[in-house]
Amino acid sequence: MQLIKNAKILEDSHLVTRDVLIDGKKIVKVSENNNLKVDTFDAKGAFLSSGLVDVHVHFREPGFDYKETIATGSQAAARGGFTTVIAMPNLNPVPDTAERIAAQIKLNETNGTVHVKQYGAVSADLIASKISDISGMSAAGAVAFSNDGKGVQTADTMLQAMVAAAKADKPLVAHLEDDSLLHGGVMNAGKQSKKLEIPGITGLAESSQLARDLMLAKATGVHYHVAHISTKESVALVRIAKLQGVNVTAEVSPHHLLLSDTDIKGDNALFKMNPPLRSQADRQAVLAGLLDGTIDMIATDHAPHGTAEKNKPFREAPFGITGIETSFQLLYTHLVRSGVMTLETLLQRMISAPIASFKLEAPTEIKPGETADLALFDLEHQKTISVDKFKSKGKNTPFIGWQVYGNTLATWVDGQLVYQSL
Structure with missing residues (x-):
């Protein structure tokens, strides 16, 4: 099991703080103040989305x-x-x-x-x-x-x-x-x-x-x-x-x-x-x-x-x-x-x-039973788009140097952490 703590998620059009518990590929619990002694990722108030x-x-x-x-x-x-x-x-x-x-x-x-x-x-x-x-x-x-x-x-x-x-x-x-x-x-x-x-x-x-x-x-x-x-x-x-x-x-x-x-x-x-x-x-x-x-x-x-x-x-x-x-x-x-x-x-x-x-099998909500395909975004801090950070081989974008919010902090696919920013 793993626990994503202190994440902001959208519930009824409002941002609320929740802990998201993952077991294998699935979300099993979304709650407040979950203190289970499991592998924990502290979201520190960042925004968690499907x-x-x-x-x-x-x-x-x-x-x-x-x-x-x-x-x-x-x-x-x-x-x-x-x-x-x-x-x-x-x-x-x-x-x-x-x-x-x-x-x-x-x-x-x-x-x-x-x-x-x-x-x-x-x-x-x-x-x-x-x-x-x-x-x-x-x-x-x-x-x-x-x-x-x-x-x-x-x-x-x-x-x-x-x-x-x-x-x-x-x-x-x-x-x-x-x-x-x-x-x-x-x-x-x-x-x-x-x-x-x-x-x-x-x-x-x-x-x-x-x-x-x-x-x-x-x-x-x-x-x-x-x-x-x-x-x-x-x-x-x-x-x-x-x-x-x-x-x-x-x-x-x-x-x-x-x-x-x-x-x-x-x-x-x-x-x-x-x-x-x-x-x-x-x-x-x-x-x-x-x-x-x-x-x-x-x-x-x-x-x-x-x-x-x-x-x-x-x-x-x-x-x-x-x-x-x-x-x-x-x-x-x-x-x-x-x-x-x-x-x-x-x-x-x-x-x-x-x-x-496109009738895809993918989650649209963060709730128990859904696949743990998740992304964590920093909505508060501005960063500059830099090709030095790109994972893609392609560096061809006119947006180089633009200042943006919402940078990705972490991504999970089937419950596995596949990306984490440094």
Whole structure:
């Protein structure tokens, strides 16, 4: 047994001090002043939560181990306070068959510090027009399906995938990007792209494909999930679709909540991600969508890259930034402490909503009988985001040097302490 003493937890929207007793993988008692003589961790008044859940991460193994591995990615997740994540399939080989899914799940379980669930690819190598064996991959353990990093270019391919995913009762997750509308763009098309003389990507590349998919989702009844939503038009489309009864959920990434294209002051690829940072109006729209429930959850789109490739000019560097070690901290600091949303709402968007939407076996409350997947956060003391502290191989983030509260002090997975800050 082990005892976490003097932790603040949320009960009925109020922070109260409790001791949490763990036996094996489970919480067995939540009480005041538990003085059992067992292995004890003194939380010293820090905030204890169920572990965070991220439905969108890139752990890069196999195929791109120099960027990240399952070990380093999951250690980074633990440092961020996450205990369950779902890993995207843009790997080499792509997990696009039942056999490859089974092998990837075994690799995740062997090398993961946290619970690493796995996406299956919608189509072979993420680009084929013929869909993969979604039924077989589902039976092998895939929790959802996506071609993340690539938009599904034809309506017929997406329709076939939705029919198969609906039959398997699994979410179909869309990276929205119409290749015919990209025109070589690498940042948001607008005043800032013109000022910097960097080719722009219009928001239509996202929203036009979303409109197509929502009609297909309505026809098939599939659980359709929008990855990293970024434009005001996309938020409006999801809002309307929900009113019409479409089974659609959506996620937004922390960088789209906190940054806009005006933050890109020069040729700095740390600000290059896909979808790109949009306008200030788009940023305000996705924040409003998150607050009113149109956008269901927050997902990091943790996308580590090698330092050398991210040091290339904006046009040449790969898309993507890291996020799993900084997301709760940034959002707690800039949304909760500023009064934009409550701590309870932030946790709902980072724990309860992803668990419910993706039908994950993970705890949403700290109570007896729940799995002891837990994270302890320091809400009182400010620290600076420094890549020197990162567990991830990827150091590619525009948030370096930002001052944040909510830093992770400790993380438990299945009752085992897997991360503790020094």
